[in-house]
Amino acid sequence: MLTDQDIAGKFGQFGGRFVPEALIGALDELERTHNEAMSDPVFLAELAHLNATYVGRPSILTDAKNFSKHCGGAQILLKREDLNHTGSHKINNVIGQALLTKRMGKKRVIAETGAGQHGVATATAAALMGFDCVVYMGEEDVRRQSLNVARMKLLGAQVVPVTSGSRTLKDAINEAMRDWVTNVADTHYLLGTVAGPHPFPTIVRDFHSVIGNEAREQVLALNGKLPDAVLACIGGGSNAIGIFNRFIGDAGVRLIGLEAGGDGIETGRHASTISGGTVGVLHGTRTYVLQDENGQTVESHSISAGLDYPGVGPEHAYLHDLGRAEYRSVTDAEAMEAFALLSKEEGIIPAIETAHALYGAMVLGKELGRDATILINLSGRGDKDVQTAAAWFGIEL
């Protein structure tokens, strides 16, 4: 009999594969395809070519000198994933998985989306490569992110509003899993974060690690030394793993993930899974989960649709337990303060998700002082959030 130790895809006690039997074959095929692809020079060349000529990589590094004064004078370096095609880091993973989809000979992709960024990126890649595309999106998020819904439709994707449960990202994932169980023979589930069953946390990390690979070189070229800390916002945790990955071996570099604190952890209305959750199984992986005493998932709350998720990638759970990464919580109000400051000081409107990391830098910069260098993954741009921000700040549209 097999034991837990025989299984690939574990991060300490976290990760693994908790899925219906009908999906095991597809996950095995995906794992095999990914492993082969990552050691195939032809695949890697095609990925690099698309990154350079379609996504717009490498993304630049911006020294945010004006914003710095709100961060105790620390040097603030922004890794500009917002400048990627489609406006966020999500495209990195999508292009990689789309190439895997082609390699597996599948013609249909499905995806879940919260803020709509992953849905837009998936619809984009599907248009480019000629796949049929269905995006599942919670009804609540369809309302919050109507601009991205329109973008997906323009790109030729079908957007299915999900009306079950909390009508957000969690339920969109459930619905995508049900579609996949039913149509697995010709369909690839293009999962958008480092959560879910093995091999997704590994695949998504691999395709996003380009962020940290570039950023580490860029910071070294600029400063001649590594940053003191690397910050990123955490929902499922894909942009954070992407920028953390290359720095994990650099013991002197602090890695800090900023979770969505909603109204504050103490109110129970938040999405801070690591800071406020317990170990459990959700969406096929063992990780930290917001759950009650019966093992029922508790609904998360955040102003940011992309962070509004009651689970987190298993590798983050592992990095937390190891003490290699730190996880802090940022409330809606704090994130919106940082959102406004970056917009006014630097002329960069960030995604509300990203604003959580920016607020983290405002706190950390004051702790570390002006000699410190803080690298932030500016994971997405805020165009999609204009309505939410206008409502928050009382701007009439």
Next chain:
Amino acid sequence: MAGQSKLSELFIKCKLENRAALIGYLPAGFPNQSDSIKIIKAMIEGGVDAVEIGFPYSDPVMDGPVIQEAAEVARNNGITMAKTLDIVKEISATGVPTLLMTYWNPIEKYGPEKFAHDFSAEGMEGVITPDLPIEEAGVWLATAKENSIHSIFVVAPSTGDGRLKDVTSNCSGFIYAASSMGVTGTQTNVANTASTLVERVRKISDTPIAVGLGVSNRAQASEVAKFADGVIVGSAFVKAVLQNPSDPATAVRKVAEELSLGVRER
């Protein structure tokens, strides 16, 4: 344990009677605690041979809209593991083999050992775990064995030959063969893919095989009974409850009566 449980005796008895066993599924606490017990008892009166009580979970990825709705109703009406334990006690007291179907996280949260101990003490004979692949089941298999609980896993049409051996050799009580690729309640031509899968399992295992997913009426039950040892029906019972709010017990009894004729028409 095998051979001593009521579940194993049931499959022996059905073989002697040249028929398939009818296994009926309903969620615990649906539509509420007291009615749930009455309705499950009506299902037994109608001719169900074994009962599969589902624990309503917030993220049921293997379930279609009908069972999702039922789970939501039960959760809104306050179902808990403790209340599910009370239902198991009431139902197993009728003498019918009583099983639990639950996603893994509620067991993990309750504590697998405490769960096995508490529920087997109240007469639960087996657990179906639809999202616990055999690779993740090491601890559970040992715990179930220690507490004389049947561990029942699902095999799917997509399960490869090597894997089929691994999964079925760890099943006890029966093997749950998913009739098709899909979630519960989907309407498909059940018989073709199911009979192929059952044939493949027969070649490598002597454990009884029950077919589930998409069986909803007498004709389908009869078709499946021709090649399987058990027929599992869920969504049809849930639908009967949802569509007959004034007298769900009678509606469920009628569905069970029809199906129990089906499993005898081989």
